[in-house]
Amino acid sequence: MSRFLNQKYESLEAYVPGEQPKDMQYIKLNTNESPFPPPQDVIDAVSVQELENLRLYCDPDCSVLKEALANAYGVQKNNVFVANGSDDILNFAFMAFGGNGAVFADITYGFYKVYCALHGIEYREIPLLEDFSIRPDDYFNAGCMIAIANPNAPTGIALSVEEIELILQSNHDHVVLVDEAYVDFGGESVINLIKQYKNLLVVRTYSKSRSMAGARLGFAFADEELIADLERIKFSTNPYSVNRMTLAAGAAALSEDSSRYFAEKCSEIIAVREYLSQQLKNLGFDVLPSKTNFLFAKHYAIEGEKIYTLLKEKGILVRHFTAERIKSYNRITIGTKEQTETLLLALKEIIKEQ
Ligand SMILES: *Cc1c(COP(=O)(O)O)cnc(C)c1O
Numbered sequence: 001m002s003r004f005l006n007q008k009y010e011s012l013e014a015y016v017p018g019e020q021p022k023d024m025q026y027i028k029l030n031t032n033e034s035p036f037p038p039p040q041d042v043i044d045a046v047s048v049q050e051l052e053n054l055r056l057y058c059d060p061d062c063s064v065l066k067e068a069l070a071n072a073y074g075v076q077k078n079n080v081f082v083a084n085g086s087d088d089i090l091n092f093a094f095m096a097f098g099g100n101g102a103v104f105a106d107i108t109y110g111f112y113k114v115y116c117a118l119h120g121i122e123y124r125e126i127p128l129l130e131d132f133s134i135r136p137d138d139y140f141n142a143g144c145m146i147a148i149a150n151p152n153a154p155t156g157i158a159l160s161v162e163e164i165e166l167i168l169q170s171n172h173d174h175v176v177l178v179d180e181a182y183v184d185f186g187g188e189s190v191i192n193l194i195k196q197y198k199n200l201l202v203v204r205t206y207s208k209s210r211s212m213a214g215a216r217l218g219f220a221f222a223d224e225e226l227i228a229d230l231e232r233i234k235f236s237t238n239p240y241s242v243n244r245m246t247l248a249a250g251a252a253a254l255s256e257d258s259s260r261y262f263a264e265k266c267s268e269i270i271a272v273r274e275y276l277s278q279q280l281k282n283l284g285f286d287v288l289p290s291k292t293n294f295l296f297a298k299h300y301a302i303e304g305e306k307i308y309t310l311l312k313e314k315g316i317l318v319r320h321f322t323a324e325r326i327k328s329y330n331r332i333t334i335g336t337k338e339q340t341e342t343l344l345l346a347l348k349e350i351i352k353e354q
Contacts, residue, residue, distance in 0.1 A: 008120070015114045018319055027342060029333040030317040032153075032182075032294050034211035034269075036336075038253065039261040042212070045252035046245045058247055060239035068251040069219055072259075073191055078224040082250070083234060084241040086181060086205035086218030091115050092233045093201060093220075094145070097175040101144035105134060107326055109149045109179060128155070132288055132296075136163040140170040149179040151187045154321065154331040156290030158187040165190070168197045175226065177201045182292035184209035184266050185273070191221050198223040208293055209266055210253050215246045269293050273334045279344050283351060298328040302354055307347075314346045 001010065018031035037043075066080045073080075083089045090111060094102065098121035104112045106125040116123040126138045132155045139146055146167065151158035168176050176199055183189045183204070191202050201222040207213035220230065234241065242250075252258060277287045277295055285297040298304055308320035308330055319331040332343070 009118075012117055013114070015111045019317065021317070024315060026312075027316045027335065027339050029335050029339065029343065030319040030331075031213070032208055032292075032331075032333045033213045034208065034265065034293070035334075035339060036211050036265045038211045038249070039255075039258040041252040041255045041258045042249045045248040047248075050244055050248050053244055056244075058240055058242065058244040060235070062242055062247060065242075065247050065250045068254045072254045073221065075191070075194065075221055076224070078227060079194060079221050081220040081222070081227045081230045081234075082242055083218050083220075083230075084238075085207065085216040086179070086203050086220075087111060088216075088241060089203050089218045089220050089230070090147075090177070090179065091118075092230050092237075093175070093177050093203070094121060094147075095119050096229045096233050097145045097177070097201075097226075099145075100174065102147060103139065103142045103144060104147040105149075105152065107132065107152070107155060107323070108147075109153050109181075110321075112147050128152075133157050134159055134163075136166050139167045142171055142174060145175045145177065146171060147177045147179065149181065150190075151182045151185075151291040153182065153292065154294070154319070154326070154329075155288050155296050156182075156292040156294060157288060158291040161188045161190055161193070165193060165197075168193065168200055172199060175199050175201055177203060179203045181205050181208055182294075184262070185293045186270055186291040194221050194223060198225065201226055206250060206253065210262055211265070212246075212249065212253065215249055217242065217246050217250045219250075269334045272337055272340055275337075276332070276334065276340050276344070279340075280347075283344075283347055293334045295332045295334070296326075296329050297332060298330070299351075302351070304328045304330050307350060310350045311343075311346055314349070316343055316346055 062082045065082055066077050069080045070077045094115040101122040102116055103124045103126055106127045129135055178190055180189055180202055194200050201220060203220045206217040280287050280297050284300045287295055287297045304320055304327055308318055311318055
């Protein structure tokens with residue numbers, strides 16, 4: 001830390017993204033990326049023409065992409081917000097709506113508390129139940145902004161639309177942010193509730209189900225007034241945060257062909273997830289019921305960190321968290337069937353060697 005750093009950031013603990021080691025080629029099952037490339041329409045959209053246009057600023061209103069998203073999800077254009085990854089949107093949302101503090105689960109996306117620390121927002125963590133599920137009643141009349149990842153990460157467990165609706169109803173005066181990063185893998189979206197609930201903000205991403213983590217594109221749906229608040233913050237930060245290639249790629253990813261492709265790939269991932277879950281259970285793992293593209297699993301006998309380390313030595317990366325409640329678990333991204341077989345072989349070796 002230099003002596004020039006603003007005092008208010010002295011104790012800020014930055015978010016630690018999943019590791020991206022360069023020492024060898026790993027099977028990367030640690031950051032919930034898709035194992036599949038984007039569809040052809042997306043690749044075609046980032047054309048030479050678009051690259052030549054790089055000398056020009058991109059559209060700060062992101063009009064074409066917003067129109068396409070509004071069409072795809074059956075909302076109006078002024079109900080749509082887009083930014084540089086959903087992390088950007090979460091940051092803006094905490095800035096905009098965290099004035100009275102925030103609540104979220106004790107085990108959830110680790111970035112929520114970093115945004116709170118960054119913006120001086122007081123937050124309260126609500127413990128998940130023993131089985132790692134969320135009890136909706138714990139969020140009734142919260143008295144401040146609520147953030148819920150649904151399905152939750154890193155547990156993979158989802159709430160129903162009805163349960164989210166109960167939370168919305170009891171918090172009319174505060175924003176309920178529902179982070180649906182993983183909803184395409186079997187969860188239920190609450191997008192259809194934005195007309196009814198002016199306090200609902202639904203945040204989505206192209207990073208997981210749409211195979212575009214590197215493009216950095218997030219989008220959100222809400223009542224037009226909430227969207228205008230987010231635009232105000234975006235235009236006070238960096239109006240050009242979504243670049244030309246990403247805008248083009250994002251719209252192309254909504255074409256009919258692309259949508260069919262993504263639906264197929266999501267089904268494939270869900271099938272592999274169910275297969276891996278069963279195989280892990282056969283090997284002595286306790287596996288939480290997942291509606292995402294990852295599994296959260298602990299072995300009855302071998303420590304989580306040990307499994308993480310031994311897998312890494314065998315060229316397979318998974319995500320291990322050190323928080324007390326979950327340190328016996330690893331979060332394993334669903335890869336291809338082939339990667340899954342390699343993972344299972346490695347786990348069998350590790351178990352045999354104990
Ligand atoms: C991956 C993830 C994000 C971040 O997505 P980006 O769009 O890549 O910034 C947000 N929320 C949750 C719960 C995630 O797992």
